[in-house]
Amino acid sequence: MQPVERYQRQIAFLGIGSAGQARLSRARATIIGVGALGTAIANSLARAGFGFLRLVDGDRVEVSNLQRQTLFDESDAAAHAYKAEAAAAHIAAINAAVATEALVMRADSSSIDKLVQDVDVVLDGADNFDVRYLANDACRRLGIPWIYGGVLGDSGVTMNVLPESGPCLRCLMPDAPEPGTFPTTETVGILNQIVAVIGNLEAIEAMKIVVGSPDVRRSLVSISLWDASFHETMVERSPACPVCARL
Numbered sequence: 014m015q016p017v018e019r020y021q022r023q024i025a026f027l028g029i030g031s032a033g034q035a036r037l038s039r040a041r042a043t044i045i046g047v048g049a050l051g052t053a054i055a056n057s058l059a060r061a062g063f064g065f066l067r068l069v070d071g072d073r074v075e076v077s078n079l080q081r082q083t084l085f086d087e088s089d090a091a092a093h094a095y096k097a098e099a100a101a102a103h104i105a106a107i108n109a110a111v112a113t114e115a116l117v118m119r120a121d122s123s124s125i126d127k128l129v130q131d132v133d134v135v136l137d138g139a140d141n142f143d144v145r146y147l148a149n150d151a152c153r154r155l156g157i158p159w160i161y162g163g164v165l166g167d168s169g170v171t172m173n174v175l176p177e178s179g180p181c182l183r184c185l186m187p188d189a190p191e192p193g194t195f196p197t198t199e200t201v202g203i204l205n206q207i208v209a210v211i212g213n214l215e216a217i218e219a220m221k222i223v224v225g226s227p228d229v230r231r232s233l234v235s236i237s238l239w240d241a242s243f244h245e246t247m248v249e250r251s252p253a254c255p256v257c258a259r260l
């Protein structure tokens with residue numbers, strides 16, 4: 014059981030309260046990809062007192078990750094630590110009451126159901142569309158909320174994919190862009206500030222879902238930080254969506 018004093022300032026917030034905090038302490042989340050977005054999300058959910066975090070990533074920490082992957086430090090890069098394991102170690106130091114499961118692997122079609130089926134919410138920390146569509150399709154099929162997020166340059170987007178209503182990622186974009194047709198962080202860079210913004214938008218939606226808030230966001234949010242632009246767009250469930258059509 015987690016000490017209540019630790020969360021006093023969060024419990025004082027009207028949207029959480031004691032009942033919400035108790036729900037958070039029992040909440041289970043899977044974070045797919047523990048790089049830039051994934052470390053921002055994991056840090057936020059660990060400090061907020063989520064009960065269990067499953068961390069899925071097959072990569073190791075590199076020194077070039079440290080500019081934006083905020084759970085890692087120079088010793089992780091020097092040791093070429095696996096990101097999932099290094100993140101779990103840092104979470105243990107931040108909040109020992111959070112149970113973690115560090116999985117050094119890349120999510121694929123044979124593993125995705127097991128990664129998502131026993132949690133309350135799935136959060137997108139992936140750096141590629143293949144994994145996002147896997148998560149989208151599996152969560153849609155299994156009726157699990159998942160939160161899409163992507164970042165590039167100074168810009169990012171995020172959208173909740175909720176079982177009961179609203180669109181999924183394929184309603185928004187039926188298929189992944191062809192490799193090579195879409196800019197990547199290698200070609201246009203990535204600022205850590207947009208990672209923090211989108212990661213925390215994902216995290217707060219996960220909190221709202223867990224506490225049963227009526228304020229779970231229904232829109233797609235698009236943000237560009239360099240010119241300080243913030244847009245919300247309502248996306249409808251598409252009648253042509255191959256995933257939603259089967260529900």
Ligand SMILES: [Zn+2]
Binds near residue numbers: 183184251258
């Ligand atoms: Zn859909």
